[in-house]
Amino acid sequence: MSAVTTVEIATKTPVLEVRDLAREFGGVHAVDGATFEVPPGRITGLIGPNGAGKSTVVGLISGMVKPSSGQIMFAGRDIAGLAPYRVARLGITRTFQLSSEFGKLTVLENLLVAAPGQRGESFVGALLGPRGWREQEQALVGEARALLRRFEMSDKEEEYAGNLSGGQKRLVEIMRGLIAKPKLLLLDEPLAGVNPRLGERILGYLEELRDEGLTMLMVEHDLVAVGRVCDPVAVMAQGKVLAQGPLEELRANAEVRNAYLIG
Amino acid sequence: MSLLGPSIGFGLVTASILALAAVGFTIQFGVTNVLNLAYGEVMGAAGFIALLVNKAGVSIWICLVIGAMFGAASSYALNRAILVPYIRRGTRLFGMVIVTVAVGLVIENTILAIGGPTFFSYKLPHQSTFHVGSLIFTGFQVAIIGLAVVCMIVVHGVLRYTKLGIAMRATSAENSLARSCGIRTERIIDIAWLISGTMCGLAGVTLFINTATFTSATANEFLVVIVAAAVLGGVGHAYGAMLGALVLGLTTEISAAYIDPAYKNVTAFVILVIVLLVRPQGILAEIATQRELAT
Amino acid sequence: MSTGTQFYISTLCVYAGVDILAAWGLNLQFGTAGLLSFCYILFQAAGAYTAAVLSLGPQSGNGGFQHYIVGLNLPFPLPLLAAGVVGAAISIPIGLITLRRLRSDYQAIALLVVSIIATSVATNQAHLFNGAAGLALIPPPLANSLNLSAVNYQWFFAAFTFAVCGVVYVVYRRLTRAPLGRAMRAVRDNEHAAASLGKNVAGLRLLAFAIGGAMAGLSGGLLVEFIGAWAPSAWLYPETFVLLAVIIIGGTGNDLGAIVGVLLVPIAFAEATRYIPAIGRAGLVDALQWIAIGLLFLLFLWFRPQGIFPERKRKYLADGRPASLLISFRRRLGRSAADSELNREPAA
Numbered sequence: 001m002s003a004v005t006t007v008e009i010a011t012k013t014p015v016l017e018v019r020d021l022a023r024e025f026g027g028v029h030a031v032d033g034a035t036f037e038v039p040p041g042r043i044t045g046l047i048g049p050n051g052a053g054k055s056t057v058v059g060l061i062s063g064m065v066k067p068s069s070g071q072i073m074f075a076g077r078d079i080a081g082l083a084p085y086r087v088a089r090l091g092i093t094r095t096f097q098l099s100s101e102f103g104k105l106t107v108l109e110n111l112l113v114a115a116p117g118q119r120g121e122s123f124v125g126a127l128l129g130p131r132g133w134r135e136q137e138q139a140l141v142g143e144a145r146a147l148l149r150r151f152e153m154s155d156k157e158e159e160y161a162g163n164l165s166g167g168q169k170r171l172v173e174i175m176r177g178l179i180a181k182p183k184l185l186l187l188d189e190p191l192a193g194v195n196p197r198l199g200e201r202i203l204g205y206l207e208e209l210r211d212e213g214l215t216m217l218m219v220e221h222d223l224v225a226v227g228r229v230c231d232p233v234a235v236m237a238q239g240k241v242l243a244q245g246p247l248e249e250l251r252a253n254a255e256v257r258n259a260y261l262i263g
Numbered sequence: 264m265s266l267l268g269p270s271i272g273f274g275l276v277t278a279s280i281l282a283l284a285a286v287g288f289t290i291q292f293g294v295t296n297v298l299n300l301a302y303g304e305v306m307g308a309a310g311f312i313a314l315l316v317n318k319a320g321v322s323i324w325i326c327l328v329i330g331a332m333f334g335a336a337s338s339y340a341l342n343r344a345i346l347v348p349y350i351r352r353g354t355r356l357f358g359m360v361i362v363t364v365a366v367g368l369v370i371e372n373t374i375l376a377i378g379g380p381t382f383f384s385y386k387l388p389h390q391s392t393f394h395v396g397s398l399i400f401t402g403f404q405v406a407i408i409g410l411a412v413v414c415m416i417v418v419h420g421v422l423r424y425t426k427l428g429i430a431m432r433a434t435s436a437e438n439s440l441a442r443s444c445g446i447r448t449e450r451i452i453d454i455a456w457l458i459s460g461t462m463c464g465l466a467g468v469t470l471f472i473n474t475a476t477f478t479s480a481t482a483n484e485f486l487v488v489i490v491a492a493a494v495l496g497g498v499g500h501a502y503g504a505m506l507g508a509l510v511l512g513l514t515t516e517i518s519a520a521y522i523d524p525a526y527k528n529v530t531a532f533v534i535l536v537i538v539l540l541v542r543p544q545g546i547l548a549e550i551a552t553q554r555e556l557a558t
Numbered sequence: 559m560s561t562g563t564q565f566y567i568s569t570l571c572v573y574a575g576v577d578i579l580a581a582w583g584l585n586l587q588f589g590t591a592g593l594l595s596f597c598y599i600l601f602q603a604a605g606a607y608t609a610a611v612l613s614l615g616p617q618s619g620n621g622g623f624q625h626y627i628v629g630l631n632l633p634f635p636l637p638l639l640a641a642g643v644v645g646a647a648i649s650i651p652i653g654l655i656t657l658r659r660l661r662s663d664y665q666a667i668a669l670l671v672v673s674i675i676a677t678s679v680a681t682n683q684a685h686l687f688n689g690a691a692g693l694a695l696i697p698p699p700l701a702n703s704l705n706l707s708a709v710n711y712q713w714f715f716a717a718f719t720f721a722v723c724g725v726v727y728v729v730y731r732r733l734t735r736a737p738l739g740r741a742m743r744a745v746r747d748n749e750h751a752a753a754s755l756g757k758n759v760a761g762l763r764l765l766a767f768a769i770g771g772a773m774a775g776l777s778g779g780l781l782v783e784f785i786g787a788w789a790p791s792a793w794l795y796p797e798t799f800v801l802l803a804v805i806i807i808g809g810t811g812n813d814l815g816a817i818v819g820v821l822l823v824p825i826a827f828a829e830a831t832r833y834i835p836a837i838g839r840a841g842l843v844d845a846l847q848w849i850a851i852g853l854l855f856l857l858f859l860w861f862r863p864q865g866i867f868p869e870r871k872r873k874y875l876a877d878g879r880p881a882s883l884l885i886s887f888r889r890r891l892g893r894s895a896a897d898s899e900l901n902r903e904p905a906a
Binding site: 062063064083084085088089093094096100101102103104105106108109110112113114116118119120121122123125126127129130133134137138139140141142157158160173176180 | 729732733735736737738739740741743744746747748750751752753754755756757758759765869871872873874877878879880
C-alpha cells in the first residue's frame with residue numbers, strides 16, 4: 001500500500017491551483033481565464049485542440065511566461081510571475097516539447113547537473129576545493145546511475161546527450177526532471193514524435209512514478225495515453241478550461257465535444 | 264542657433280547614406296537571421312573598386328553604378344559561397360558571427376595590403392552649392408539625398424506591391440512557413456542578397472564621396488552606426504531601418520555640433536546599447552507585426 | 559646564449575604567459591559559459607591601466623608630461639592585485655547590462671560596441687590616462703630591491719609570469735572542475751532547460767564574466783608592468799579576435815588547447831615576422847597577419863570547429879569519483895588491451 005493513498009484520504013489539498021490565469025500577446029488571448037487544480041499523487045491531464053493555450057499554461061506555471069493576470073497557488077503561495085529558476089527551486093520541474101537536453105554534456109552529467117542544492121555549485125563552494133563537495137558528488141553519481149539503470153540507459157552514460165535519438169533524449173529529460181525530486185513534474189507532450197514502443201515504456205515509467213507518489217501534470221494530444229494514465233483531466237479551448245474530471249465524463253460533455261470539433 | 268542649420272544638413276546626408284546601408288543590412292538579416300558583420304567591409308570593397316575605376320578616369324557617376332554592381336555580386340557570393348555552406352554544415356549562431364567577422368577581416372586587410380594605410384579620395388568634378396533656407400548642400404550631397412529617397416521609394420514599392428516583395432517579407436517573417444506555402448525561399452534569399460548588396464555598394468561609394476578622404480577602415484567604422492540604425496527600427500524591418508537611419512543621422516550630426524565632434528559615433532553607440540536593453544525588437548517591430556496581421 | 563637572444567626569448571616567455579592567462583579567462587567566458595565576449599580586450603586594458611596608475615607616482619612627477627588619474631606609487635604586488643580586481647569590477651556593470659535578455663549575436667554587438675566606446679573615451683578624455691599617447695615610464699616591480707642585471711630581470715619576470723599563471727590555474731581549475739563549471743556549461747548548452755532546473759542563469763553568466771574579467775585584468779597588469787607603457791593602440795577591438803582565434807584554434811573549453819593556441823597564433827606570428835623581412839610598405843605584414851587570422855578562423859570553423867584539443871569529456875569511475883586525465887588514459891589503454899585479448903584466436 002503506497003504512502004500516497006493515506007495522504008489522499010487524509011488531505012485532498014491540491015498540489016497546484018490555477019485561478020483565472022490569463023495571458024495575452026499583442027491582442028491575442030492565449031490564455032483567457034483558466035482555472036483548474038492538480039491533486040496530489042496523480043497524473044493530471046491537460047488536453048485540448050491546437051491553440052487552446054495548453055503550452056502557454058505550462059509556460060506560465062514554470063515561470064517562462066509572465067501572466068497578465070490570475071494566480072498560481074503552489075506550496076501555499078502565489079508563484080505567478082516568478083522567474084523560472086525560482087519556480088524550479090520551489091519544487092516544480094518540467095520537460096519540454098522540443099528536445100532540450102544539454103547537448104555537450106554526457107548523459108550522466110545531464111542528470112548530475114539537475115540535482116538541487118549542490119555545494120560545489122556556488123562560487124565559494126567551488127573555490128574551497130573538492131574536499132567540500134566530493135562526497136555529495138559521489139552520492140549523486142550513485143543516484144544518477146540508479147536512475148539510468150531503472151530507465152535502461154546505463155550504456156549511454158558517457159554519450160554526449162546531443163548524440164542521442166529523439167526518444168532517448170525524452171527519457172533523459174524525464175530522468176533529469178526526477179533527480180531534482182520535485183513536488184510537481186510538468187510534462188509537455190512527452191509522447192510527441194516518439195515511436196509507439198518507446199511511448200509504451202514512457203507511460204509505464206510514468207505509472208510507476210505515480211504509484212510511488214509523484215504528482216504530475218501532463219499536456220498531451222494522444223487521448224488513448226491520456227485515458228490510460230491521467231485522472232483527472234482538464235480540457236482547454238480558446239484559452240479557457242472548459243471542464244475538469246475523469247476522461248469518460250468529459251467525453252460525454254457536449255461543450256467539450258464541440259470544442260474539439262471547432263478548435 | 265547657427266550650428267543647427269548646417270548640422271541638420273549634414274544630418275540629412277548622413278541619414279541618406281545610413282538609410283541605404285541600414286535597409287540593405289536589415290534585409291540581409293531578415294532573410295538569413297545572421298548579423299552580417301562583414302557588411303561594412305563589403306561596402307568598403309565596393310567603394311574601393313569604384314576608386315580603381317575612378318582613377319582610370321571614369322566619371323564618378325559610372326563608378327557609383329559599378330560599385331553598386333560589385334556590391335550586389337559580392338554580397339550574393341558571400342551568402343551563397345560562404346554563409347549558406349557553413350549554416351548547412353551545422354554551424355550555430357555563435358560560430359556564424361565569427362565567420363562573418365573573419366570574412367570582414369580578410370576583406371578589409373586585403374584592401375589594406377593592396378592599397379596601403381594611406382588616405383584616398385575620389386576625383387570629383389567641382390560642384391556648386393545649393394542653399395535651402397539655412398541649410399547648405401553641395402551638389403553631391405543633394406544627389407546622395409536624392410538617390411536615397413529614390414531607393415527608399417523603390418524598396419517600398421517592391422516590398423508592398425510586388426509578388427517578390429511579399430515573398431521576401433514572408434520569408435523574413437517565417438522561413439519554413441513560407442517554404443511550405445510554395446515560395447521558393449532559396450531564390451528569394453538570393454534576390455534579397457542581390458538587392459541588399461546593391462544598396463550596400465551604393466552606400467559604400469556614397470560614403471566615400473561624402474567623406475573627403477577615406478581609408479581601408481572607414482567603411483567598417485561606420486558599421487556600428489548602421490547596426491544601430493537597423494536595431495533602432497527593428498532588425499529585419501526595412502521601414503524601421505529607414506526611420507532609424509533618419510533618427511541616427513540627425514542625432515549624430517547634431518550632437519557632434521553641440522557636444523563634441525570626437526564623440527559623434529559614440530552617440531550612436533550609446534543609443535544602440537540603450538535600444539538593445541530597453542526594446543531589442545526595435546521601435547517599429549510591434550507596430551509592423553500588428554499591421555501585417557490586420558491586412 | 560647571447561644577451562640579445564636571452565632578451566628575446568625571455569620576452570617571448572612573458573608574452574606567452576600573459577596570453578595564456580588571458581586565453582584561459584576567455585575560455586571561461588566563451589568556452590565554458592558560452593558568452594560571445596567581444597569586449598574581452600577591454601578587461602585586459604582595464605587591468606593594465608589600473609596597475610599603471612597605481613604604480614606610477616603623482617602625475618606631476620617625471621617632468622609632468624603625462625596626465626592621468628590616481629598615481630599612488632603603490633609597491634608590488636598591490637597594483638597587480640588591483641588589476642585583477644578592477645578587471646572583475648568593470649565586467650559586472652557591463653554584464654548586468656548586456657548578458658541578461660539579449661540573444662547571442664545582439665550580445666556580441668553590444669559588447670563590441672562597449673569596447674569601442676571605451677577606446678573612444680580613453681583616447682578623448684586625455685586627463686584620465688593620457689589619451690592617445692598613453693602612459694609610459696611605469697616602474698617595473700621590485701626592480702630596485704632585486705638589483706638584477708637587465709637580462710636577469712627579464713628572466714625573473716618570465717619566471718614570475720609563469721608562477722602567476724600557475725597559481726591562477728589552480729584556482730581556475732578548481733572552479734571549472736567543480737559542479738559550478740558543469741552548471742555554467744549547462745547554461746551554455748540550453749539556458750531555458752538550465753533555468754527550469756533551478757540554475758540562476760544570469761547569476762552564473764555574470765560570475766563567469768567576472769572571473770574571466772579578473773583573469774584578463776591580471777594579465778593586463780602583468781603586461782603593463784613588463785612593457786612599462788600602455789596606450790589605446792594596444793587594445794583596439796580587433797585584439798579580442800586574436801584571443802578568440804587562440805581558443806577557437808587551440809580548442810574552446812580546453813586549457814591545454816589554450817596554451818597550444820597561444821603558441822600557434824600570437825607567438826608564431828611574432829616569430830614569423832622576425833623571419834619575413836619588412837617587405838613592401840609599412841603595415842603590409844600586419845595586414846597579412848590579419849588575413850591569416852581571418853582565414854584560420856574560416857578553416858577551423860569549417861573543418862574542426864571544436865579546435866585542436868576539443869573539450870574533454872567528463873567521465874566518472876565506478877565509485878563515483880571523477881576520472882582524471884591520467885586515469886581515463888589508462889582505462890583506454892586497458893580497454894584496448896582487453897579487446898586484443900578477446901580478439902585473439904581461441905586455442906584450438
